[in-house]
Amino acid sequence: MSSTWGNHIKLSIFGGSHTEAIGVVIDGLPAGETIDFDAILCQMARRAPGRDKSSTPRKESDTPHILSGMLDGVLTGAPLAAVIENTNTRSKDYSELKVHPRPGHADYTASVRYKNANDIRGGGHFSGRLTACMVFAGAVCRQLLEKRGVVIGGHVLSVGNVQDERFDPVNVSKEELSGLSLRYFPVRREGVEEAMRQEIESARMAQDSIGGVVECAVVGMPAGIGSPMFGGVENVLSSIIYGVPAVKGVEFGDGFGVATLHGSENNDPYYYDEAGKVKTRTNHAGGILGGITTGMPIVFRTAVKPTPSISQEQDTVDLVTGENAKLSVHGRHDPCIVPRAVPVIESAAAIALLDMMMD
Amino acid sequence: MSSTWGNHIKLSIFGGSHTEAIGVVIDGLPAGETIDFDAILCQMARRAPGRDKSSTPRKESDTPHILSGMLDGVLTGAPLAAVIENTNTRSKDYSELKVHPRPGHADYTASVRYKNANDIRGGGHFSGRLTACMVFAGAVCRQLLEKRGVVIGGHVLSVGNVQDERFDPVNVSKEELSGLSLRYFPVRREGVEEAMRQEIESARMAQDSIGGVVECAVVGMPAGIGSPMFGGVENVLSSIIYGVPAVKGVEFGDGFGVATLHGSENNDPYYYDEAGKVKTRTNHAGGILGGITTGMPIVFRTAVKPTPSISQEQDTVDLVTGENAKLSVHGRHDPCIVPRAVPVIESAAAIALLDMMMD
Amino acid sequence: MSSTWGNHIKLSIFGGSHTEAIGVVIDGLPAGETIDFDAILCQMARRAPGRDKSSTPRKESDTPHILSGMLDGVLTGAPLAAVIENTNTRSKDYSELKVHPRPGHADYTASVRYKNANDIRGGGHFSGRLTACMVFAGAVCRQLLEKRGVVIGGHVLSVGNVQDERFDPVNVSKEELSGLSLRYFPVRREGVEEAMRQEIESARMAQDSIGGVVECAVVGMPAGIGSPMFGGVENVLSSIIYGVPAVKGVEFGDGFGVATLHGSENNDPYYYDEAGKVKTRTNHAGGILGGITTGMPIVFRTAVKPTPSISQEQDTVDLVTGENAKLSVHGRHDPCIVPRAVPVIESAAAIALLDMMMD
Amino acid sequence: MSSTWGNHIKLSIFGGSHTEAIGVVIDGLPAGETIDFDAILCQMARRAPGRDKSSTPRKESDTPHILSGMLDGVLTGAPLAAVIENTNTRSKDYSELKVHPRPGHADYTASVRYKNANDIRGGGHFSGRLTACMVFAGAVCRQLLEKRGVVIGGHVLSVGNVQDERFDPVNVSKEELSGLSLRYFPVRREGVEEAMRQEIESARMAQDSIGGVVECAVVGMPAGIGSPMFGGVENVLSSIIYGVPAVKGVEFGDGFGVATLHGSENNDPYYYDEAGKVKTRTNHAGGILGGITTGMPIVFRTAVKPTPSISQEQDTVDLVTGENAKLSVHGRHDPCIVPRAVPVIESAAAIALLDMMMD
Secondary structure: OOEEEEOEEEEEEEEEOOOEEEEEEEEEEOOEEEHHHHHHHHHHHHHOOOOOOOOOOOOOOOEEEEEOEEEEEEEEEOEEEEEEEEOOHHHHHHHHOOOOOOOOOHHHHHHOOOOOOOOOOHEEEEEEHHHHHHHHHHHHHHHHHHHHHOOOEEEEEOOEEEEEOOOOOOOHHHHHHHHHOOOOOOOOOHHHHHHHHHHHHHHHHOOOEEEEEEEEEEOOOOOOOOOOOOHOOHHHHHHHHHOOEEEEEEEEEHHHHEEEEEHHHOOOOEOOOOOOOOOOOOOOOOOOOOEEOOOEEEEEEEEEEOOOOOOEEEEEOOOOEEEEEEEEEOOOOOOOHHHHHHHHHHHHHHHHHHHHHHO | OOOOOOOEEEEEEEEOOOEEEEEEEEEOOOOEEEEEOOOOOOOOHHOOOOOOOOOOOOOOOOOEEEEEEEEEEEEEEOOHHHHHOOOOOOOHHHHHHHHHOOOOOOOOOOOHHHOOOOOHHHHHHOOHHHHHHHHHHHHHHHHHHHHHOOOOEEHHHHHHHHEEEOOOOOOOOHHHHHHHHOOOOOEEEEEEEEHHHHHHHHHHHOOEEEEEEEEEEEEOOOOOOOOOOHHHHHHHHHHOOOOOOOOOEEEEEEEHHHOOOHHHHOEEEEEEEOOOOEEEOOOOOEEOOOEEEOOEEEEEEEOOOOOOOOOOOOEEEEOOOOOEEEEOEEEEEEOOHHHHHHHHHHHHHHHHHHHHHHO | OOEEOOOOOOOOOEEEOOOOOEEEEEEEOOOOOOHHHHHHHHHHHHOOOOOOOOOOOOOOOOOOEEEOOOOOOEOOOEEEEEEOOOOOOHHHHHHHHHHHOOOOOOHHHHHHHHHOOOHHHHHHHHOOOHHHHHHHHHHHHHHHHHHHHOEEEEEEEEEEOEOOOOOOOOOOOOOHHHHHOOOOOOOOOOOHHHHHHHHHHHHOOOOOEEOOOEEEEEEEEOOOOOOHHHHHHHHHHHHHHHHEEEEEEEEOOOOOHHHHEEEEHHHHOOEEOOOOEEEOOOOOOOOOOOEOOOOOOEEEEEEEEEOOOOOOEEEEOOOOOOOOEEEEOOOOOOOOHHHHHHHHHHHHHHHHHHHOOOO | OOEEEOOOOOEEOOOOOOOOEEEEEEEEEOOOOOOHHHHHHHHHHOOOOOOOOOOOOOOOOOEEEEEOOEEEEEEEOOOEEEEEEHHHHHHHHHHHHHOOOOOOOHHHHHHHHHOOOOHHHHHHHHHHHHHHHHHHHHHHHHHHHHHHOOOOEEEEEEEEOOOOOOOOOEEEEEEEEHOOOOOOOOOOOOOOHHHHHHHHHHHHHHOOOOOEEEEEEOOOOOOOOOOOOOHHHHHHOOOOOOOOOOOOEEEEEOHHHHOOOOOOHHHOEEEEEEOOOOOOOOOOOOOEEEEEEEEEEOOOOEOOOOOOOOOOEEEEEEHHHHHHEEEOOOOOOOOOOOOHHHHHHHHHHHHHHHHHHHH
């Protein structure tokens, strides 16, 4: 199944960029838990376009409307359903795409997969707009995790060649993560935001776009969560994170960095901390061994490709005439979606981790 | 579930390093297909230890014994079940591990997860030995893919700092992949195998181990396989590949390399080839857009951490006394599992791709 | 999961009797198929209350509003989402039920299951109103089945002690089923509808309700659909049909009648018909052997209990005081839901059979 | 999937009547629980043929061999795998069945489903022999349920026209169920066993077979287990019970008897018992409302068809010549499998109820 996910917390996401609405149904949430609706809106605002000069000027009404599953702010245990109306859509912009698929987009693959019946307007069901549903679901799950002592946060680790500083995988704190998870453009090192914005602005000026990396950390996960083999934290997290459009890589702990390490460098030695809790002195494992949490912070990074929508003329094909063709993508697009991807990836992680905690 | 996987092809893997046997049940295979048992044995030999000086001298009898699902070499459509006996086990080596968990292994996390009832001998259900089951299943699926024109192959892209050459993501051929998928130590560039073996030998001499990267490619997948969101090729492949112990990163196409690219560089322009087939001139996407195959080669890389079992003394804890402790891991271990990981990752990919093709 | 179902066609149903809306998301429908919206409305009208004197005078606006998944009347392949607003709700009627659970309803079991946070208004997520979602989904699946030559229909086999005639399991035709599946009160034998209406009216006059049996048949299913063991047609059909509130029994073919038969009576002998097709002379098996269709009509019966909402005073408990109590259920209720259950059960069958045909 | 089942407790069953072995993998069992192997053997002996004059004289070696998942009699948390060798097989008896499918068996439907590649010997994967795997899994789950205060038992409610007495759905006790669940031919009323054996003997003398009904009860289930809609106890139980060959009907509580009841008769009034626990005075619901347990005994009945293998000559088709044909089934067959079905259905229920309790 393409648009459902989960074992204990089951998502079903629907909608397209230009359908009447998008939305999500979440089955399996625990009954009786109070949900702070403003905190949901806060997370959705981080993802919503048009709030920051680095993103598209296109504004979307991202207010989720809850149809069921909550009564007086408390989860009833029945499926939680929310819809978000699509109000600011300009369907005429997209008429050409069935004929001339945009390079880097899913136009061509979707037309093959769905026998050309797919809704191409704005990317249809493949649109990044659908991540609003993931952020809604994640904002709910995040609150339930926080009540259980688990805090998730992320930052823009890089945009193009501009690098922020990685998390300290041993000492990253709930306070740091809480702070980051409220910001639109979260970074760790002072001054790096300006350099990143400059990189984004350069791309925009060149009618181009730029990629980057998002790094997330999770503090407070108890040891013993997750399962061996296909039920591991890495499996479950990556199975949902790759559902975020534009993601091309996911790595945990030292990730691809382990390839040049020796075992003596990569192994994290155990010790008892002052409270008598088992910890590791280093955390190359990113808090996961054998698919199961160690109790140390979970750390992972996600590679985000440059937005494929660029104004420069590109080579493509004409699916009607069967000849090669040229295409210029018009419309309002983000030159860099990395900052807006941070709350989405945090949300995906929140859903996955709550799912595993309920095992 | 931890040890089951799949939608159309359903795996259930069981066993531990020192249980009487390990095995796998595969439900959902198509009836009436002839299976070449020798080709299965060939793949299993690539994974089996003790066949090469770079691996552990420990020999394992890796012959799969088929209990059901095949009659006269033809799949019956009923679940295919195979067991592999564990014959060469030395259980006494592992008595200490319940008390002194090995850094980098799942000893500690498993003991928390399973309330200390887990079978610690040889790593139990977390042992790399279980990958023999994945190779068996993958060897079957690989044959079914080949009949459908799909060929999978991989190579050791790096060991420590020694690098092989990446696949050409546009022109990689079935011939190249077929050749690689028969070799124990598959590499692309001449001479690099020797340098890698030297790196491994150096690690062994230092009572240490070393990590690396495996790169795989798949040629012949038709366009239109996979689904948006959580049913994407990246989601499904990573959900099974992270089931291979020691994997800490999976990336597709340019992977983390996309972070420094502009859209104009990363987008793959479409064109019609001489046969009138839609292709892309470059293949930064690794053959996947919107979770769906483009028809171009699928390319992905997997980071493999250094074997955590090293002979050097390491810091750990004593879970009985509650005090810090020292540990020296004895036994026969691979200084580098990257070459043996190649057929395992190819196999995981074969299972996942056949599953998606049957959608 | 409670409110999701399916392997190839995946349902996610949400809402409660008095939430803002109820709805359903259907993932996995084939792209490119034209859907007749009027035919959907026709099926939903059969289930909707207030259209017939035998049912509750409570009117519900049962018009489904499609949010996504269809474009110009054609399925896009993306999840099909529909919502139905709850307009005619009288929430004040239900204030007492958290304290005094209604016998025969899920009030008590839901309060235990959901720690008293469940939405009790109108039965909440347990309300029969949710079957409107199933009818919507079923009406879509039914159309796709009809294009593939499969027709489903049902009738009221009994109300109380008034019996209609069973289907002829060998000769039941598509024409008969098509006719029945358009009627509000479908029966086979002339005159029986009047007697059933009399039985229902008697129950109503006695401030009581009455149960019955629904019989369904499916003509046109090819042989070879379904799987052994847990993937059998009986397993899959019953797993969804028991999701219809008030169902307490499901039987296939001769059902409980097989208990008094000898093998020589119950076995259906094979023969070739004039067209050279394998058929059975009798059809005690109800078209299913070993979980797999024989190509003969599928026949099954469903027992529907009397509506638990009756106006008579009943014994219950006071969950606040911890003492025994009396309860009179007010409001507008069906004295018999069996006629309205027919399209619901037909719909459940349509969803399940399409799911299995897509295997 | 055909031969896998479950959400929290995941079964994967493999093998056929004449394959080298049959077996089952059970993933998700709780770690650290002690298992009594003799109690498993006791349940398997109840199902095994050849132990009673009413069953087939064919003896099967039903000893399960545990390959993994248990260490020193304690569950490790890793998948529990058991195999049972097929020793007493006479493959030559079955050579004719590919050509002349047996009426009432899955020979024909399986050949269509699996393109004639299915293993026909002894019924292959469709053989009742596979229920030995279900009894093994159920015997393990039953022990885990008993530790949690839940006891399951069943009896032969009818054979042909000979009836035993139904359970008292309000007062059935753990003692009664424990006693029944140790017997080969469990009945409630004195003398009825003899009459049933007479009925079976009559069928055998007539080269025929006879059907019957199994009734099961479960005492000790806490209130609040199960979920609305598709996660209900009825859904989950029937989804696994229909996996037992020969089952054609499953009903809960009063089952099809509800069809002639009024609401005032069928509703179970609540009251507080002396211990202050909520109970119902009657139990027409069979312990389930809205899919969720009430805390009262769960009661359900299963219709079992007469064994299709009878020695009388029957009409069939010749799938090679395309002409009608005659068939006499030879071999050693049960004239009635109802007594042997009791432990199988109890086992299916044990698996399903443990799965739901782990939610």
